[in-house]
Amino acid sequence: MDSLSMWEATAGERKSRPALVDDKHCDVLIIGGGFSGLSTSYHLQKMGHKTIVLEKNTVGYGASGRNGGELLSGYHGTMESFAQKKGFETAKTMWELSLDSIDLVENISNENGISCDLVRKGDIRPAYKISHLDRFKRDQEYLAEKLNFHEISIIGRSEMKTELNTDFYHGARINERGAHFHPLKFALGLADAVENLGGTIFENSEAVHIQKDSASKAIVTTPKGRVIADEVVIVTNAYAGNLNKTLKKSVIPVESIMIATEPLTEELMQDLIPKNRAVSDSKNLLYYFRRTADNRMAFGGSGRAFGKKAQRMLFDNLREGMVTVFPQLKDARVEYRWGGKVGFTQDFLPYIGQLEDGTHFAFGYCGKGAAMAVMAGKVLAETISHPERVNNPLKKENLRPIPFHSQHAKGVGLMKFYMAFQDKYGK
Numbered sequence: 001m002d003s004l005s006m007w008e009a010t011a012g013e014r015k016s017r018p019a020l021v022d023d024k025h026c027d028v029l030i031i032g033g034g035f036s037g038l039s040t041s042y043h044l045q046k047m048g049h050k051t052i053v054l055e056k057n058t059v060g061y062g063a064s065g066r067n068g069g070e071l072l073s074g075y076h077g078t079m080e081s082f083a084q085k086k087g088f089e090t091a092k093t094m095w096e097l098s099l100d101s102i103d104l105v106e107n108i109s110n111e112n113g114i115s116c117d118l119v120r121k122g123d124i125r126p127a128y129k130i131s132h133l134d135r136f137k138r139d140q141e142y143l144a145e146k147l148n149f150h151e152i153s154i155i156g157r158s159e160m161k162t163e164l165n166t167d168f169y170h171g172a173r174i175n176e177r178g179a180h181f182h183p184l185k186f187a188l189g190l191a192d193a194v195e196n197l198g199g200t201i202f203e204n205s206e207a208v209h210i211q212k213d214s215a216s217k218a219i220v221t222t223p224k225g226r227v228i229a230d231e232v233v234i235v236t237n238a239y240a241g242n243l244n245k246t247l248k249k250s251v252i253p254v255e256s257i258m259i260a261t262e263p264l265t266e267e268l269m270q271d272l273i274p275k276n277r278a279v280s281d282s283k284n285l286l287y288y289f290r291r292t293a294d295n296r297m298a299f300g301g302s303g304r305a306f307g308k309k310a311q312r313m314l315f316d317n318l319r320e321g322m323v324t325v326f327p328q329l330k331d332a333r334v335e336y337r338w339g340g341k342v343g344f345t346q347d348f349l350p351y352i353g354q355l356e357d358g359t360h361f362a363f364g365y366c367g368k369g370a371a372m373a374v375m376a377g378k379v380l381a382e383t384i385s386h387p388e389r390v391n392n393p394l395k396k397e398n399l400r401p402i403p404f405h406s407q408h409a410k411g412v413g414l415m416k417f418y419m420a421f422q423d424k425y426g427k
């Protein structure tokens with residue numbers, strides 16, 4: 001699903017960067033030019049390290065330039081469940097890291113003058129089923145009592161119109177910390193910031209092979225050149241190819257699709273989402289949506305289809321979903337349709353760590369990486385620069401390929417079928 005995204009169409013002029021030719025040397029080579037890679041480079045440059053970023057396509061080509069631009073806190077699962085599994089202190093650090101990730105995006109934008117239409121008015125999770133409100137309530141109480149976080153409120157159906165002008169949902173959870181932005185403008189601005197700090201980015205430069213020389217330097221080969229580096233970071237997430245088999249077989253790529261309407265009137269958008277929050281609902285096969293700076297509705301959902309006809313149907317279904325939520329949009333023309341790959345892990349948590357040969361990695365933000373990938377880049381940079389100071393609650397040790405990984409497409413298909421069944425018939 002490589003058609004032009006609304007973000008690409010509205011990002012403004014794009015600087016093109018050269019491909020790597022010949023040999024180059026650096027302290028840290030970063031493979032992947034999305035939020036994770038650019039943020040790793042940005043933070044390392046600030047710490048005085050010389051970095052090179054290799055991007056197979058162009059900056060933001062992967063999920064970072066295609067996502068819904070919703071900056072959200074938390075993970076898949078409640079903090080209470082993580083406290084039970086991982087211990088309270090780890091869960092607390094995880095929660096703080098996710099809150100800090102949104103601040104980090106905002107700070108980087110402000111410090112570097114990145115105009116990425118960032119709106120920080122909170123996020124809202126509307127309840128698809130009435131039982132989901134109980135879940136929200138329990139979560140809210142846990143966060144307030146145990147983690148001293150008091151910025152979540154729950155509203156019932158009768159108050160919904162102050163947040164969303166739809167009868168589709170039973171109520172909602174609101175988190176005042178959330179935000180949304182133009183993801184590709186941020187990626188491009190971050191790339192400029194990297195270069196302003198002295199970092200180098202090569203586009204159309206796929207890393208195809210990594211080897212170690214006798215002095216333990218890594219030699220990374222692209223079709224036309226090589227980089228010789230002390231450290232290597234691979235942050236290719238759901239776009240991982242055959243460069244490293246362990247990483248490729250540890251990430252589960254799941255397609256997500258988006259549509260964007262033509263620009264609509266300020267009055268209509270104000271009526272639909274009065275507080276201009278980022279929205280992602282509580283369906284298993286969720287809908288996520290928000291206003292854009294030019295008053296479009298950007299609306300996303302789940303999807304994976306082979307062939308033109310099936311893809312058309314998928315986008316038509318998503319449009320139908322949008323009109324079911326907001327019948328007011330029945331005449332709105334859909335101007336853009338696009339999709340991308342979301343990286344999932346087996347336990348639905350992001351992984352940040354090192355392979356046995358010392359290569360650093362971060363991936364698997366499970367659809368919540370717009371802010372977290374930027375934070376992962378900072379954690380990677382700190383791990384490389386000052387490992388003794390890092391308290392990484394998402395540290396992944398002994399990464400092993402997922403058994404039967406080649407069957408993941410079937411597995412995801414089955415899982416989606418089950419999730420759709422749960423949405424329809426479950427509690």
Ligand SMILES: Cc1cc2nc3c(=O)[nH]c(=O)nc-3n(C[C@H](O)[C@H](O)[C@H](O)COP(=O)(O)OP(=O)(O)OC[C@H]3O[C@@H](n4cnc5c(N)ncnc54)[C@H](O)[C@@H]3O)c2cc1C
Pocket residue numbers: 031032033034035036037054055056057058059060061062063064065066067068069070071072205206207208235236237238239240241243256257258288300339340341342343362363365366367368369370371372373
């Ligand atoms: C449609 C969609 C909607 C989403 N919506 C949201 C949202 O609203 N909120 C949210 O929090 N998250 C969302 N996400 C998830 C979020 O976008 C990702 O978690 C995040 O962007 C991951 O960033 P990344 O840098 O790790 O990976 P990516 O941005 O995918 O970057 C990986 C890069 O690696 C490059 N690459 C691959 N192999 C090589 C190689 N061998 N050599 C060089 N380069 C290589 C790729 O070309 C790619 O550019 C969404 C994702 C999608 C697809």
